[in-house]
Amino acid sequence: MKYLWAPWRLPYITQSGGTEAVCIFCALPREGKDRENRILYQGERVFAILNTFPYNSGHLMVVPRRHIADPADLDDAESLELLRLTTAAMQAIRETYHPEGFNVGLNLGRAAGAGIVDHLHVHVVPRWVGDTNFMPVLGQVKVLPEDLTETYDRLAAALRAVMGKRGGGGATTTG
Numbered sequence: 708m709k710y711l712w713a714p715w716r717l718p719y720i721t722q723s724g725g726t727e728a729v730c731i732f733c734a735l736p737r738e739g740k741d742r743e744n745r746i747l748y749q750g751e752r753v754f755a756i757l758n759t760f761p762y763n764s765g766h767l768m769v770v771p772r773r774h775i776a777d778p779a780d781l782d783d784a785e786s787l788e789l790l791r792l793t794t795a796a797m798q799a800i801r802e803t804y805h806p807e808g809f810n811v812g813l814n815l816g817r818a819a820g821a822g823i824v825d826h827l828h829v830h831v832v833p834r835w836v837g838d839t840n841f842m843p844v845l846g847q848v849k850v851l852p853e854d855l856t857e858t859y860d861r862l863a864a865a866l867r868a869v870m871g872k873r874g875g876g877g878a879t880t881t882g
Contacts, residue, residue: 732756732770732826745855747796747863748870752788755796755866757859758830762810763838764853765800765862768828769793776825778813789829795873796831799865806833 735744736754745757747767758766769792771785781789797809810832814821 730774730823730826732823732828733772733774736772742859742863745859747859748792748866750788750792750870752785753792755792757855757862759855761855761858762832763806763834764858765804765806765833767796767800767831767862769796769831770826770828774825775827777815778827781827791873792870793829793831795869796866799862799869800831800833802869803861803865804833807836808834810834 735756736746736749738744741747741749745759747755747757752773753769753771755767755769758768769789771781771789773785775781778786793811797811800806800809810830812830813827814830815827817824
């Protein structure tokens, strides 16, 4: 039997799944270390962050700043900014990675597959025909062709450009 080691996955497997004392989606945007924390873009009410355990290169999440679990609790301004940043993220991914499709969605609650159940987040996953092969299906391993730092650098620049064209003022990014 052959083994493919993926030690970077261990924190995901062993995480407590949203029962931490401090919510990472609340804490990370305040640290002022966007590149280190893989925060691609910060808007007034929402931000975009790379998924640390991506399904594919470019997999990111759009997250409201307010700590809420249910989309019904979003106010109108949050809902609008969440959708605008989600569609801008899709455009930035299109321009950077040229996917053939997307999975965009919410996992609400543990039963639905949410890893962080207490803070709403929208997954944006670029897809290509044939991107699911025997590795994740049989081997429970995903092979990514690009380091997350490279993904961050490419997508952060593209997302800032898209939001700039769309008049997404008020954004901040820090090193």
